[in-house]
Structures are given as structure tokens and as C-alpha cells.
Amino acid sequence: MLEVVDLVKRYGPVTALDGFTLSVASGEIVGLVGHNGAGKTTFVEIVSNLLRQDSGHVTIDGKPPADVRGQVGVAPQHIALYPTVTVREHLVLFGRLGGLRRAALDTAIDDLAVLLRLTDLMDRRTGRLSGGQQRRIQAATALIHRPRLMLLDEPTAGADLETRQAILDVVKQRAGEGAAVVYTTHYLPEITELQATIAVARDGRVIARGTYDELIEGLPGEVRLTLDNEEEISVSTTEPTATLIDLLNRAERPVSAVDLRNPSLDDLYHSLAARDAS
Numbered sequence: 001m002l003e004v005v006d007l008v009k010r011y012g013p014v015t016a017l018d019g020f021t022l023s024v025a026s027g028e029i030v031g032l033v034g035h036n037g038a039g040k041t042t043f044v045e046i047v048s049n050l051l052r053q054d055s056g057h058v059t060i061d062g063k064p065p066a067d068v069r070g071q072v073g074v075a076p077q078h079i080a081l082y083p084t085v086t087v088r089e090h091l092v093l094f095g096r097l098g099g100l101r102r103a104a105l106d107t108a109i110d111d112l113a114v115l116l117r118l119t120d121l122m123d124r125r126t127g128r129l130s131g132g133q134q135r136r137i138q139a140a141t142a143l144i145h146r147p148r149l150m151l152l153d154e155p156t157a158g159a160d161l162e163t164r165q166a167i168l169d170v171v172k173q174r175a176g177e178g179a180a181v182v183y184t185t186h187y188l189p190e191i192t193e194l195q196a197t198i199a200v201a202r203d204g205r206v207i208a209r210g211t212y213d214e215l216i217e218g219l220p221g222e223v224r225l226t227l228d229n230e231e232e233i234s235v236s237t238t239e240p241t242a243t244l245i246d247l248l249n250r251a252e253r254p255v256s257a258v259d260l261r262n263p264s265l266d267d268l269y270h271s272l273a274a275r276d277a278s
């Protein structure tokens with residue numbers, strides 16, 4: 001559905017994208033992850049036709065981004081709403097831009113207001129709303145016209161648990177209906193919740209692509225015991241339960257706390273860096 005091949009984008013001496021290649025199928029959610037500055041936002045801006053690449057190709061259903069504007073929904077990383085405009089007016093505006101009219105527009109607004117818990121906010125100006133409420137509205141503006149491709153750049157940044165869950169639920173629902181989704185995040189639990197495949201960006205290119213099982217399963221997590229004298233024992237392991245039992249059996253003092261940490265995105269980045277260094 002989305003085909004991105006060998007994108008290059010330079011800002012003066014900075015190479016933001018350096019051969020960025022990624023394919024996303026209809027119904028697939030790709031969790032796009034990577035350190036700050038890896039090029040994720042630049043990629044999103046080019047695919048959403050806000051920025052032009054220096055070289056490389058982007059096609060959405062076989063067409064360039066400029067020809068499919070109504071079929072793409074974008075939630076930029078930074079809140080981009082009109083502060084003096086109400087929530088309902090935003091949804092009307094973005095719905096119309098996406099090609100919805102009359103009854104179809106009204107139904108889309110009502111449905112999304114319920115899903116993203118905006119019903120009580122509809123006549124409020126967005127500039128007066130909380131950060132989490134603005135996040136939900138921003139997501140709604142990206143989804144209102146049921147785009148075939150959704151580009152969501154850290155859509156839950158700064159959101160509370162309820163807002164995060166509402167956004168994740170509607171993204172999953174839309175992917176279930178066949179939308180292709182690129183979901184930029186720094187949180188591994190969001191990727192597991194979305195059952196997304198993973199693309200890891202580094203230095204302007206995708207350096208690893210696969211399922212959760214292929215990339216994360218098998219990486220070491222951490223088991224940490226705190227003894228009653230405050231001493232800490234920490235072990236990196238791929239077998240957390242067996243390691244925990246072993247440590248508990250061997251502990252020479254009473255244990256006051258146990259902490260099991262599953263593999264994180266940082267563990268993935270470290271393992272990819274070690275792979276490339278060897």
C-alpha cells in the first residue's frame with residue numbers, strides 16, 4: 001500500500017534521511033521506532049506531502065503523495081490545531097478536506113467523538129483544552145475521513161492512560177478495517193498493544209524490520225533483587241523466571257524487593273548496535 005524506496009533528504013550539512021526504505025501493507029500497523037533524530041518525522045513529512053525529498057520514491061496505492069491527499073490522515077508530532085476554533089469545527093473542516101459531506105460527515109463526527117471521548121468537548125475552543133484532550137482532537141482530525149493510510153507521529157506524547165488507550169483502540173479498529181498505519185513511538189508497550197510490526201530507524205534509514213517475535217523475543221531483560229540490607233543484585237537474562245528462582249534460592253539474606261524488567265526498545269537498539277559492530 002505504502003512503498004518508500006531509498007529516500008534521501010538533506011538539510012544543509014545534516015543528512016536527515018539516507019536511503020530510507022519501508023513498505024506497509026493494507027491492514028498493517030508498523031511501529032516506527034528509533035532514537036531522537038533518526039529521521040522518523042522527516043519520513044512522515046515527506047509521505048504526507050509536506051516536504052519534498054532530494055531523491056528516492058514514495059507511492060501510496062501506486063500514486064505519488066500529491067495525488068492521494070484525501071486518502072492519507074496525518075497526526076503531526078507537535079499539536080497543530082487552531083486555538084480559537086471549536087472541536088466540532090475542526091472535525092467539520094478536516095472531514096470536508098477529506099471529501100466527506102452532509103450525513104456522512106455528521107455520522108463520522110458522531111462516531112469519532114464517542115470513540116475518542118470528545119462528546120462533551122465538541123463546542124469548546126481547542127486552545128482552552130488540556131494537552132491530552134488536544135491529543136485526542138489531533139488524532140480525530142487525522143482519522144475523520146477514514147483514510148487508507150494513517151501517519152501518526154507520536155500521537156500519544158504527553159497523554160494520560162485513558163487518552164492513550166482511546167487512541168490505541170481506534171487505531172487498531174481502523175487497521176482492522178484495512179487501513180495501513182505508520183505509528184511513530186518511543187514506547188514498546190504501545191507496539192505490543194497494537195500488535196504492530198516494527199521498523200527501527202537509525203541515522204536516516206531503516207536498519208531492522210520484523211515482527212515483535214523476530215526482533216524483541218529472545219533479547220535479554222533484567223532481574224533485580226533488593227536484599228534487606230539495601231544491596232542490589234541485577235542480572236541480564238533471557239530466562240527471567242528461571243533466573244529469579246535461582247537468585248532467590250542462592251540469596252544469603254532476606255529479599256525485600258524483586259523487579260523483573262522485560263526487554264525494552266533500548267535493549268533492541270543495543271543489540272542492533274552490537275550486531276553492526278561485530
Ligand SMILES: Nc1ncnc2c1ncn2[C@@H]1O[C@H](COP(=O)(O)OP(=O)(O)OP(=O)(O)O)[C@@H](O)[C@H]1O
Pocket residue numbers: 011014015016034035036037038039040041042043077
Ligand atoms: N528543518 C530542519 N532543518 C535542519 N535540520 C533538520 C530539520 N528537521 C530535521 N532536521 C534534522 O534531521 C535529522 C532527523 O530529524 P527528525 O526530526 O526526522 O528525527 P526523528 O527521528 O523524528 O526524531 P525525534 O524522535 O526526536 O522526533 C535530525 O538530525 C534533525 O536535527
